[in-house]
Amino acid sequence: MTPDTKTVKSEMTRTAIIGAALDLACEQGLEAISLQVVADRIGLSKSGVFSRVGSREALQKVVIEEYGRQFLAEVFVPAMQAPKGLPRLKAIVERWLVRMREVEVQKGCLYTAGAFELDDRDGELRDFLLQQVAAWRSTLRRTVLQAVEAGHLRADTDPEQLVGELSNMAIGLLHDARFLRDPRAAERAQATWQRLLRSYQA
């Protein structure tokens, strides 16, 4: 084996570890992540997992980062092709709703499940997740602000309020689709977004 294929193989193993830990966290929560359970799921030894990702705490953080990376790659990055202002905000929200319907309604959203799991705890893991969620809200807020500045949204729009309502829409969709198993939940989220647009559009 040349060093190159060794590196590739090691990278693939690391990817498999993170994927298994992410699935576990989506199913059972961030606190359910354990090096042993992840090792069992992909047929490695616990020390093999440790040598590639470090401690349980390090793996929990990597999982949160990986989830955020996938989310941004699917929702935000392609939307950057749309012109600044309302077209970009629409592109983001529409991709977000698609991702929710196609991925998160089935697998769960790590950010939201994590928020309700860790809301009354303190510590590094909570702080780390909070930073990621706050960064996403701040990205959305900037996009809303650009839409206000471009005259696409009403001048009296409070960006924090609109971002909060978009977040409520997403969290509520998870609740209604995953817990209530209401087949009309996605349709209602779409209607909520259309009503928000009518309220805030200039």
Next chain:
Amino acid sequence: MTPDTKTVKSEMTRTAIIGAALDLACEQGLEAISLQVVADRIGLSKSGVFSRVGSREALQKVVIEEYGRQFLAEVFVPAMQAPKGLPRLKAIVERWLVRMREVEVQKGCLYTAGAFELDDRDGELRDFLLQQVAAWRSTLRRTVLQAVEAGHLRADTDPEQLVGELSNMAIGLLHDARFLRDPRAAERAQATWQRLLRSYQA
């Protein structure tokens, strides 16, 4: 001790058990309820707890019922004094927001935390919680429908949509106040409610 004081004492013990189990569930989730932990918290033996409430599963259900009873007593029952239609809907939502600010932002909402805890599980506990949440949504829907019939809300109001958006508002407030610890979360929920009223009022 006369039989009467015996009954009173036994009822007080049962109340203490349920209160301790409810606190535990709000802090750590419904699955965290254990007869032993509850017994330790109030200085009883595990068999003493069992003799009063039965199995762990029975205690979990009693806790869900007790939470619902307190919620209805604070939010719904007093609002029934208001005339049918929009005045009653307003009374419900305003009391709901007060209870959220004063109780649930601090202690958590068992229905919402339970929903995100149990959303990808199956079983009796999930079904039981689902019934309670569905009953509350159906109560709200009936109130919205009465407001439409009275001509207080627009004739084209979809009661399911408005109820869903009220639910999103409540769940989002918990997320933003408890996880993000955003001091403006309650103010935003109030603004969301005012905007919903403006959208749906006839």
